[in-house]
Amino acid sequence: xxxxxxxxxxxxxxxxxxxxxxxxxxxxxxxxxxxxxxxxxxxxxxxxxxxxxxxxxxxxxxxxxxxxxxxxxxxxxxxxxxxxxxxxxxxxxxxxxxxxxxxxxxxxxxxxxx
Amino acid sequence: xxxxxxxxxxxxxxxxxxxxxxxxxxxxxxxxxxxxxxxxxxxxxxxxxxxxxxxxxxxxxxxxxxxxxxxxxxxxxxxxxxxxxxxxxxxxxxxxxxxxxxxxxxxxxxx
Numbered sequence: 081x082x083x084x085x086x087x088x089x090x091x092x093x094x095x096x097x098x099x100x101x102x103x104x105x106x107x108x109x110x111x112x113x114x115x116x117x118x119x120x121x122x123x124x125x126x127x128x129x130x131x132x133x134x135x136x137x138x139x140x141x142x143x144x145x146x147x148x149x150x151x152x153x154x155x156x157x158x159x160x161x162x163x164x165x166x167x168x169x170x171x172x173x174x175x176x177x178x179x180x181x182x183x184x185x186x187x188x189x190x191x192x193x194x
Numbered sequence: 195x196x197x198x199x200x201x202x203x204x205x206x207x208x209x210x211x212x213x214x215x216x217x218x219x220x221x222x223x224x225x226x227x228x229x230x231x232x233x234x235x236x237x238x239x240x241x242x243x244x245x246x247x248x249x250x251x252x253x254x255x256x257x258x259x260x261x262x263x264x265x266x267x268x269x270x271x272x273x274x275x276x277x278x279x280x281x282x283x284x285x286x287x288x289x290x291x292x293x294x295x296x297x298x299x300x301x302x303x304x305x
Contacts, residue, residue, distance in 0.1 A: 111291065113291070113292065113293070115293075115295075121297070122280060122295040122296060122297045122298055123237075123280070123282070123293075123295045124295070125292035125293060125294065128291060128292055136291075136292060138292075139292065169235060171237060173293075175291065181225070181242075181291075182225075182227065182239065182242040183225075183227065183291075183293060184239060185229070185237040185239070187235075187236050188235055188236070188237070190235070
């Protein structure tokens, strides 16, 4: 049973470009979470999605960031017009059900903005 | 929002030593997980433990939900145990399922 998959593992963008990060949850999981880890810091929640629905986006920056989890295909975290402060590790997690269930984390995507 | 405090922030051990890491949280929780972030940045699930005690090899964890703390025990530490240990909780009051992470304990195990 494959774990949570994320790609790319490393992404380099220049200021002003767009970054697209992909996450495929564990088989059978329909709940996806995105977290961001800035350098030398802990992880911070960004957004929680179910298929075709955003459930909680209270941790998402108000501008330039968006997320989706379509009926088919992976979840996508999109960052438009990246700035140096967006450089971070972005982790995706999935769970079987909502609530008191283990969240399993992917290997992360390390975004570097030049 | 809920506060999660981990101690100590840094810990240096000799191989073979035992250690206890602590996580205090400020409110009732539905979910508590311990993670190990290895030097390559991967987050590894250690325990899902909102209450009670669990053991997995040299690692064990205890959560006392009524007193709002959890402990992670590492026995006979090895150099591969090095990395950052995070505690993360899901507060009971949230409608979603987001985890709030502590700042972590940086563990270094020397040979």
